[in-house]
Amino acid sequence: MGLKRLFLRMATIGLGIGLMTSAALAANLRVLAWDGYADPDWVKDFTAATGIGVDVVFIGSDDEIWAKIKGSEGQDFDVFAVNTAQLQRYIKADLVSPIDITKLANQKEVLPRFRDLSQVSGDTKDGKVYGIPFCFDSIGLIYDTDKVKPAPTSMSVLWDPAYKGKVLAYDNGEHNFSFTALTLGYKDPFNLNEEQMAAVKAKLVELKRNVLSFYTTADEAQQIYQNNDVALIWANYGQQQVKALQKIGAHVAYVNPSEGALAWLDNWVISKGVRDNAAAEKWIDFMLSKKVSGELSERTGFGNTVTETGSAGGNDKLVWLNNVEDPLKRSDMWNEVKATP
Amino acid sequence: MNQNTDLLTLRSVSKSYGTVPVLHDIDLSIRDGEFLTVLGPSGSGKTTVLRLIGGLEPLTSGEIRLDGQDIGHMPINRRPFNTVFQDYALFPHLTVSGNVGYGLSVRHVPRKEIVRRVAEALELVQLGRFADRFPAQLSGGQRQRVALARALICQPRLILLDEPLAALDLELRRQMQEFLKSIQREIKTTFLFVTHDQEEAIGMADRICVMEAGHIRQLGTPHDLYYKPNCEFVARFFGENNLVAGQLGMVQGELRSIETALGRLICSISGQPHLKAAPDGASAYAAFRPEALHLADTQDTDNRFSGTIADLAFAGSSTVATIAAGVDSAAQRLRLRVPSRVDGSALKSGETVSLSFAPHEGHLVLA
Amino acid sequence: MQPAERRLSLLVTVLAFALPVLFVLVPLAIFLGYSFFSVDQGTIVYGLSLGNYVRFFTDPIFLPVFWNTIVLCISVAIICILLAYPAAYFLTTLEGRWRYALLMLLLVPLLMSYVIKIYAIRSILGLNGFLNKALVAVGILQQPSTLFVFNMNAILLTLTLLLIPFAILPIFLSLERIPQVLLRASDDLGASGLQTFLRITLPLSLPGVASAASFVFVLAIGDFLTPQMVGGISGFTFGRILYSQFGTAYNWPFGAALSVALAVVVIAAILIGERFGRNRGTSI
Numbered sequence: 001m002g003l004k005r006l007f008l009r010m011a012t013i014g015l016g017i018g019l020m021t022s023a024a025l026a027a028n029l030r031v032l033a034w035d036g037y038a039d040p041d042w043v044k045d046f047t048a049a050t051g052i053g054v055d056v057v058f059i060g061s062d063d064e065i066w067a068k069i070k071g072s073e074g075q076d077f078d079v080f081a082v083n084t085a086q087l088q089r090y091i092k093a094d095l096v097s098p099i100d101i102t103k104l105a106n107q108k109e110v111l112p113r114f115r116d117l118s119q120v121s122g123d124t125k126d127g128k129v130y131g132i133p134f135c136f137d138s139i140g141l142i143y144d145t146d147k148v149k150p151a152p153t154s155m156s157v158l159w160d161p162a163y164k165g166k167v168l169a170y171d172n173g174e175h176n177f178s179f180t181a182l183t184l185g186y187k188d189p190f191n192l193n194e195e196q197m198a199a200v201k202a203k204l205v206e207l208k209r210n211v212l213s214f215y216t217t218a219d220e221a222q223q224i225y226q227n228n229d230v231a232l233i234w235a236n237y238g239q240q241q242v243k244a245l246q247k248i249g250a251h252v253a254y255v256n257p258s259e260g261a262l263a264w265l266d267n268w269v270i271s272k273g274v275r276d277n278a279a280a281e282k283w284i285d286f287m288l289s290k291k292v293s294g295e296l297s298e299r300t301g302f303g304n305t306v307t308e309t310g311s312a313g314g315n316d317k318l319v320w321l322n323n324v325e326d327p328l329k330r331s332d333m334w335n336e337v338k339a340t341p
Numbered sequence: 342m343n344q345n346t347d348l349l350t351l352r353s354v355s356k357s358y359g360t361v362p363v364l365h366d367i368d369l370s371i372r373d374g375e376f377l378t379v380l381g382p383s384g385s386g387k388t389t390v391l392r393l394i395g396g397l398e399p400l401t402s403g404e405i406r407l408d409g410q411d412i413g414h415m416p417i418n419r420r421p422f423n424t425v426f427q428d429y430a431l432f433p434h435l436t437v438s439g440n441v442g443y444g445l446s447v448r449h450v451p452r453k454e455i456v457r458r459v460a461e462a463l464e465l466v467q468l469g470r471f472a473d474r475f476p477a478q479l480s481g482g483q484r485q486r487v488a489l490a491r492a493l494i495c496q497p498r499l500i501l502l503d504e505p506l507a508a509l510d511l512e513l514r515r516q517m518q519e520f521l522k523s524i525q526r527e528i529k530t531t532f533l534f535v536t537h538d539q540e541e542a543i544g545m546a547d548r549i550c551v552m553e554a555g556h557i558r559q560l561g562t563p564h565d566l567y568y569k570p571n572c573e574f575v576a577r578f579f580g581e582n583n584l585v586a587g588q589l590g591m592v593q594g595e596l597r598s599i600e601t602a603l604g605r606l607i608c609s610i611s612g613q614p615h616l617k618a619a620p621d622g623a624s625a626y627a628a629f630r631p632e633a634l635h636l637a638d639t640q641d642t643d644n645r646f647s648g649t650i651a652d653l654a655f656a657g658s659s660t661v662a663t664i665a666a667g668v669d670s671a672a673q674r675l676r677l678r679v680p681s682r683v684d685g686s687a688l689k690s691g692e693t694v695s696l697s698f699a700p701h702e703g704h705l706v707l708a
Numbered sequence: 709m710q711p712a713e714r715r716l717s718l719l720v721t722v723l724a725f726a727l728p729v730l731f732v733l734v735p736l737a738i739f740l741g742y743s744f745f746s747v748d749q750g751t752i753v754y755g756l757s758l759g760n761y762v763r764f765f766t767d768p769i770f771l772p773v774f775w776n777t778i779v780l781c782i783s784v785a786i787i788c789i790l791l792a793y794p795a796a797y798f799l800t801t802l803e804g805r806w807r808y809a810l811l812m813l814l815l816v817p818l819l820m821s822y823v824i825k826i827y828a829i830r831s832i833l834g835l836n837g838f839l840n841k842a843l844v845a846v847g848i849l850q851q852p853s854t855l856f857v858f859n860m861n862a863i864l865l866t867l868t869l870l871l872i873p874f875a876i877l878p879i880f881l882s883l884e885r886i887p888q889v890l891l892r893a894s895d896d897l898g899a900s901g902l903q904t905f906l907r908i909t910l911p912l913s914l915p916g917v918a919s920a921a922s923f924v925f926v927l928a929i930g931d932f933l934t935p936q937m938v939g940g941i942s943g944f945t946f947g948r949i950l951y952s953q954f955g956t957a958y959n960w961p962f963g964a965a966l967s968v969a970l971a972v973v974v975i976a977a978i979l980i981g982e983r984f985g986r987n988r989g990t991s992i
Contacts, residue, residue: 063958211940223827223830226834227830227836228857331953334952336769338941338944418898426889426893444898447897
């Protein structure tokens, strides 16, 4: 009998310790974000202001976010950053929780075009808000001001035979189909019918013949620019890329094409497995403060939703990236484009 | 072919590796058609002699003359000699016939003739059935014969054999010795055979060249070397020998006396004028074979001394006794070999015996 | 043996078998398994079908790219061998200390990051790169040429540069293993230097050449970075398609099927290399 009691007592103590440690861990907010979205000084300020500790995990690709969130069915993180095009996929998979924007004081102070979230494509579903936009940039065109005259206004310059072999394009089927669709004047570049797809594909094969190489990282594009005769770069990394090129003394400028520039808009979202919803809301609200948003733009060159910045301003026609009709099909067709001799 | 004409002559041949000399001023004539064995312990320079003749090593100085022409610096592939290497050096990727025909094929001999001559050569070394095997599929003795066939098919003026039997076991080695000798007799080609095994040398050679420390110590027939060694090294190296140190005494015709710890011994100097010419009192050894020594009887007056039997070893047909002889008995150990059937059973360990050898069976060696 | 010792040796044996099984066979089996699944709306459907393989063989883009990639990698292997053989041969002619010092020097690039090497090579080959500058400086070219980057030449050149150490090493080892006495025996039998090389050295070094070729081929065919980074618009290889299935299309099952196709070729290359790499007889 005595032995049994001892065991029970030990089990109780063990359980108690276990609960206490998990409670201590639970106190920390678990954030999954791109580098640049949760700098250490902001995290420190946030903890100082709210008393909530933060654990940040940085990711490097959309696929990685999906793998991390989907892999744990949303249980491993409380808040994460994802762009509008991706968000719908998470909503559909029931990996995110709706957000009560009345809890976000700073959301009322954001730039007018981000106030009504039902107007921001991809952030809502069935009247519920799932994503709070905070950071964006356009995917515009970088051109060498010495080589490209007059200054281009449309992506169609990429097809100009005058720049044959001097064009750097980005190696991604989804975006390439979307921007080419815009260049061809299609209204919804994210939902193309068969006929439009075929036309875009043919156009991309043409583009390919004008291209020097397809790049994947900003560094890579910069290195190719330095060692070769490059006039035009389809700038997947937008402002970030321009800044870097200008830093090395390149004579380049950036333009958002008149037919509309693809743009990405990153949102804070709360995962399905959130442990402390209030803490997550506090984090989002903190990120929407004028100070943090301003600093984000200063540091990264991206636009933010709170203060007006130079790039992708109110006058530019931005087309927020959205879920495309069939990512697999676009990827396959892009392979076909690349495989065309 | 005439065994009295010289095929190849080495004149003042020296070889050094860097600053280390391995051959000192060697002079050697190889007679046409002979089986010459170069014998010596390892490090004596015997293999170097072979490698210099074959062209496997460059000469440091001296001449190698063939047909009156110095070939000391002729490239290896133009010398009319072929080598049987110690570990055979068969080409592992070629069949037996590929190996044997190699020397003909690099000389662009017509295919048909190669086939015919390879068949002949394999027949000669009794390997006809193995033509299509690869070296790895052969036994050591078979590889050995392939190596020989490969060397002799080019009809070289001289075949160089570098300890070719070293890797074989005793029985096979004996067979191969006879085989090599018979082949040599059959094709009448000059063989230069390098070995460290004196039994092998005695069994096969027409002449033996004994080398030590980069010098030739003696060159002669096996009989000469056995019975008339001209120096302590040859006397000791060549079979069992009893050597007793002493000082030379008077000459009496073909005999000369030597004063030793065993008393005055009389030995033959027949055919060795340098022993006759040596001054009285010169240091020398009396050399006599264990089988020349015998238990003395009353008729034996010369070369008589006593000793104690320290040890007895039965060796089949003969019995070998180790004898402690002389005044300071520990100083002089001699070996006595007697037929087991006659005298062997009479000997007892610890017994003191009287011993003797006939003067014509004793020899002198200058120290 | 003590029980403890026996347990230890049992553990070692189990590990020796478990490690390759765990890290080679199991992943391969998982890939094979995945290749029979399919993808619907971004999620993997775990139903068995041959669809991925049917697609691989019927879709007009995969087989031609697959074939072109194989041809490319065979070319790389051939070029590597042609360059590596003389280099390795030269190494074996050197005296002991120099031989290994130089060999080490040739292998140093293996210690560097693969991506950085590609970057470096690309800047060398570029229009404003070192190669063009040098060729213009010595007067071979009038003006910088685009011949060396973002085309097939660039892929061949870059892969060759990256992989040549993998060719030099096995060839060097096989040349070094040839007993010198065989070469002397050949000389002794009257062969000229060239005859000795062609009839003895070359055939005996073929095992090294075969493993070098299969190394280079296997490494080249698995490489998706180099064609992407220096091949420009012609740099579309099978590795790229494969990568896109995992990296961008999120079609793991089809990617797995393509991997299986690649694995078949790689295993075949290794087997062929091994087959030719074996000596007919053991060396004596």
